[in-house]
Amino acid sequence: MTPRIYVACLASYNAGTLFGKWIDADQSADKIMSEISSMLRDSSEAGAEEWAVHDYEGFGEISLSEWPDISRVSIIAQLIEDHGDAFGLWYESQDGRSIESDELEERFLEQWQGAHDSKEEFADYLLESTGQLAELPEWARGYFNFEAYARDLELSGDFSFIRANGQVYAFSN
Numbered sequence: 001m002t003p004r005i006y007v008a009c010l011a012s013y014n015a016g017t018l019f020g021k022w023i024d025a026d027q028s029a030d031k032i033m034s035e036i037s038s039m040l041r042d043s044s045e046a047g048a049e050e051w052a053v054h055d056y057e058g059f060g061e062i063s064l065s066e067w068p069d070i071s072r073v074s075i076i077a078q079l080i081e082d083h084g085d086a087f088g089l090w091y092e093s094q095d096g097r098s099i100e101s102d103e104l105e106e107r108f109l110e111q112w113q114g115a116h117d118s119k120e121e122f123a124d125y126l127l128e129s130t131g132q133l134a135e136l137p138e139w140a141r142g143y144f145n146f147e148a149y150a151r152d153l154e155l156s157g158d159f160s161f162i163r164a165n166g167q168v169y170a171f172s173n
Contacts, residue, residue, distance in 0.1 A: 002026055003058035003077035007036050010052055011045035019043055025077035029070045060088030072101045079105055089162045089169050113170035119150035119161050122170045
């Protein structure tokens with residue numbers, strides 16, 4: 001689902017009428033603002049110029065305000081479109097609100113470690129991708145405790161895991 005925002009005309013709202021428009025948020029901030037301006041012009045209330053975002057769709061767990069920075073909304077929506085649920089989960093779990101908009105994608109990509117079937121599968125992937133698993137003789141691999149290793153990775157604070165959509169999303173901290 002394309003991330004969208006419902007922008008309401010506050011003049012209509014204050015007059016007791018609901019008037020607004022759903023706007024796709026994965027476009028440029030200028031285009032979003034142009035659609036907001038168009039919605040306000042179409043309002044039946046004279047002098048309609050104030051607006052607020054009254055609803056969001058497709059942003060997952062990300063919580064945005066009623067008067068958000070539209071540029072930030074645009075960037076977040078585009079990153080959700082590009083990276084799916086993983087971005088939204090990262091944003092909420094890694095305090096994405098405190099990161100400057102132009103740094104969001106870089107920080108996400110630095111920390112994103114993929115979606116796995118379990119923490120143990122991630123531990124196996126990590127050891128394999130770093131070449132450390134190859135140092136173990138093949139016969140000894142069956143004795144390695146991936147569950148305990150994954151637990152240690154999390155308890156050390158080096159990695160965090162979020163279970164969602166039947167998968168474990170892994171992030172380095």
